[in-house]
Amino acid sequence: MSERGKIRQFLEDHHDELRYLIENEHMMYIEIVDYFYQTYGISMSAWTIGEYARSTRMCNTNSSERRKGSDNPVFKHPDTRTKIADAVKKYWDEGRYASRLNSMSDKFYMLSPNFDMTKHYKEKYEFYNPNKVCDCCGKSLSIEKYDIHHVDEDHNNILLTNLERLCVPCHARMQMKRMKLPFVTVEISHELQYGHRLPDYEGKCYFPHGHRGVVTLRVRRRVDPRTGFAVDFNDLKKIIKSEIDDVLDHEWLNNYMENPTTEYTVLWLWNKLSYSLKGLESITWAEGSKTAVTLTKADMIQAALSGDIEYEWIPEKYRIRARRGDEE
Numbered sequence: 001m002s003e004r005g006k007i008r009q010f011l012e013d014h015h016d017e018l019r020y021l022i023e024n025e026h027m028m029y030i031e032i033v034d035y036f037y038q039t040y041g042i043s044m045s046a047w048t049i050g051e052y053a054r055s056t057r058m059c060n061t062n063s064s065e066r067r068k069g070s071d072n073p074v075f076k077h078p079d080t081r082t083k084i085a086d087a088v089k090k091y092w093d094e095g096r097y098a099s100r101l102n103s104m105s106d107k108f109y110m111l112s113p114n115f116d117m118t119k120h121y122k123e124k125y126e127f128y129n130p131n132k133v134c135d136c137c138g139k140s141l142s143i144e145k146y147d148i149h150h151v152d153e154d155h156n157n158i159l160l161t162n163l164e165r166l167c168v169p170c171h172a173r174m175q176m177k178r179m180k181l182p183f184v185t186v187e188i189s190h191e192l193q194y195g196h197r198l199p200d201y202e203g204k205c206y207f208p209h210g211h212r213g214v215v216t217l218r219v220r221r222r223v224d225p226r227t228g229f230a231v232d233f234n235d236l237k238k239i240i241k242s243e244i245d246d247v248l249d250h251e252w253l254n255n256y257m258e259n260p261t262t263e264y265t266v267l268w269l270w271n272k273l274s275y276s277l278k279g280l281e282s283i284t285w286a287e288g289s290k291t292a293v294t295l296t297k298a299d300m301i302q303a304a305l306s307g308d309i310e311y312e313w314i315p316e317k318y319r320i321r322a323r324r325g326d327e328e
Contacts, residue, residue: 003142004130007044010036011052018049022058029053047123117305121158122148127313128160128275135278136170147171151221151279152183157301160274174222181223184230185281189216190240196253196260214286215244215269220297221279231279239276244269262287266295 011018014036021027021035029046037043125148132141149164149171150157166174173179195210217240221230253260257268266285273280286292 002130003132004126007042007048008052010040010042010044011049014040015056018053019056019058022053045123045126047120118156118158121150121155121163124158124160124313125163125165129165132165134167134170135164136166139167141165141167144168149174152297156305157297159297159300159304161270161278161280161297161300164278179225181225183220183222185218185220186231186233186236187216187218188233188236188240189214190244191215192245192249194248194251194253198259198261199254200259211287214284214292215240216284216286217273217277218281218283219277219279220281236277239273243272243276247272262291262293266293270295270300 021032029049032049033044033046134141145168147166147168149166151162151164191214194213195208197208198205219231223230257264262285266283270283282294282296284292284294
């Protein structure tokens with residue numbers, strides 16, 4: 001059973017106890033995390049407890065219990081309530097709330113204004129990578145503390161391609177200023193043959209046809225002083241073989257995408273490589289020698305921070321399904 005499965009089973013076995021802690025003791029999720037660790041020696045995130053509590057309809061009244069009546073900070077400043085009321089009325093009259101539903105925009109998967117995606121990178125990594133192993137030395141971290149390392153050292157970039165799980169010693173070594181070498185960009189290209197058709201296209205590409213494609217990957221990382229590499233070319237070649245060549249070479253792309261344009265293909269490929277290729281800077285997919293599409297890290301960061309992609313891991317309370325018939 002995976003680590004995620006074990007935690008889920010633990011919460012199911014302690015369902016009544018968890019309900020009592022939430023509904024009767026009014027304990028915060030982070031307090032319950034400490035309680036379970038001290039009592040049972042099991043480690044989990046507050047986000048995991050919150051997801052389970054919401055899915056089983058437990059009533060968390062922490063906020064209302066602790067901040068109602070005279071305990072509400074608003075009452076400490078008599079003019080604040082008036083200012084808030086005037087601001088809400090002004091925005092309402094201007095029509096700013098016209099497209100909002102339950103305090104959230106009715107855009108598909110739009111994030112709540114209260115949700116800061118950049119603060120939840122650990123939950124995101126754990127969602128996609130439940131097996132606790134150091135990505136650097138390979139050591140098992142099932143009972144050890146670990147850190148999430150941002151490959152480009154930009155904490156606003158929480159793309160999966162930028163996140164690595166590291167044991168504390170490996171992460172500490174990467175943070176030592178005296179050992180830091182410059183960033184470099186490593187580039188590798190691979191040629192493949194493939195066929196596809198564009199079902200929504202009015203032209204020749206509507207019919208089945210083939211291409212000679214060239215995929216170029218660019219990876220940007222610091223040079224590792226231990227090895228002298230930023231990334232080993234042999235490792236890149238193995239990833240290309242397993243994730244690209246063995247999957248797409250001499251293949252019919254419509255088997256993988258409904259509308260396999262070059263643009264959709266690089267998006268599909270980025271998501272596929274997110275698990276294995278860290279520090280990915282850009283992907284270029286060329287059809288022949290005259291046309292190509294490039295998807296960059298900056299493009300993906302902008303899309304991710306707006307909630308347009310990679311939304312599977314975002315807790316349900318921060319998103320709604322108001323369109324495309326996705327209501328549950």
